[in-house]
Amino acid sequence: MWYFLIFPVIFVLWRAYRFGGVWQIISSLAYIAVSGGISIGIFKTMMKQNLLKKKKKLIAYVVFAVLADQLIKVIIYQYQPDINLIGKALRIQMVLNREQSALYSFFNIHMQTAVIIIQKILIFGAVTVVYIKWKQKNQYYAYAYIMFLTAMTASVIDSALWGFTVDYLNFYQLFCHDLKDLYVDTAVGFLLLGMREDRKCE
Numbered sequence: 590m591w592y593f594l595i596f597p598v599i600f601v602l603w604r605a606y607r608f609g610g611v612w613q614i615i616s617s618l619a620y621i622a623v624s625g626g627i628s629i630g631i632f633k634t635m636m637k638q639n640l641l642k643k644k645k646k647l648i649a650y651v652v653f654a655v656l657a658d659q660l661i662k663v664i665i666y667q668y669q670p671d672i673n674l675i676g677k678a679l680r681i682q683m684v685l686n687r688e689q690s691a692l693y694s695f696f697n698i699h700m701q702t703a704v705i706i707i708q709k710i711l712i713f714g715a716v717t718v719v720y721i722k723w724k725q726k727n728q729y730y731a732y733a734y735i736m737f738l739t740a741m742t743a744s745v746i747d748s749a750l751w752g753f754t755v756d757y758l759n760f761y762q763l764f765c766h767d768l769k770d771l772y773v774d775t776a777v778g779f780l781l782l783g784m785r786e787d788r789k790c791e
Contacts, residue, residue: 592785593628593778597621602762615678616761623679628775635732658743658768662755670707677688684765685761686754706748711740729783736776741770 601617612720640647688699693705700708735777746768747754756765 590629590632593632593775594621594625595781596774596777612619613762615675616763618762619675619679620760620766621636624771624774627771628778631736631775632732632778640735641728644749647735651735651742654768654772655743655746657744658772661757661768662747662751663668665757666755679761680759681757684756684758684759684766685789686765687752701769702748702752706745709741709745709748711743713738716741723783727783727786728788729779732777733776735782736779740769740776742770743772745767 597620601620625735635650638646638650640650665681672680674680678791716734716737720730723730724734754767756767756770758766758770760766
């Protein structure tokens with residue numbers, strides 16, 4: 590299960606140039622713990638329920654995950670809390686990401702919402718093509734695709750209904766995330782597990 594920690598660690602190291610004090614380090618450890626904890630929890634649930642063989646449960650799981658992401662955003666947007674969970678390291682604080690993408694936000698790239706929606710759909714299509722080619726290899730690729738589908742659905746809803754992303758998990762001096770970002774982390778963890786299984790079969 591430590592595979593679910595690889596992506597958060599790499600993500601933190603990518604932003605390591607901003608480290609400048611104790612709070613940044615604590616914030617980085619908090620992100621690894623939150624991302625890894627949620628990813629491992631999802632992994633255990635999916636494996637225990639064997640969702641690939643229970644289509645109705647699988648669909649219900651995806652719908653629930655998307656609705657949970659949106660419901661939390663409605664609550665955050667309505668009440669705009671500002672809560673320190675771990676000092677300055679991790680706060681519940683609303684941040685409206687009008688770039689609608691961590692990458693666009695990082696490079697300060699601005700695009701129209703319609704263009705962003707089209708890009709997301711194209712990305713999802715490309716991932717689907719790759720999945721179709723890989724899906725027979727092992728179950729982890731299927732779970733990775735399911736988590737990516739969940740995150741992408743929530744992302745398109747953000748763009749179509751909100752016109753921006755309501756982020757609220759504020760990791761000090763790193764980034765501000767929402768639940769769907771953690772779904773992406775989980776998808777990457779499943780992808781890495783799938784690649785490990787591929788190597789075992791060679």
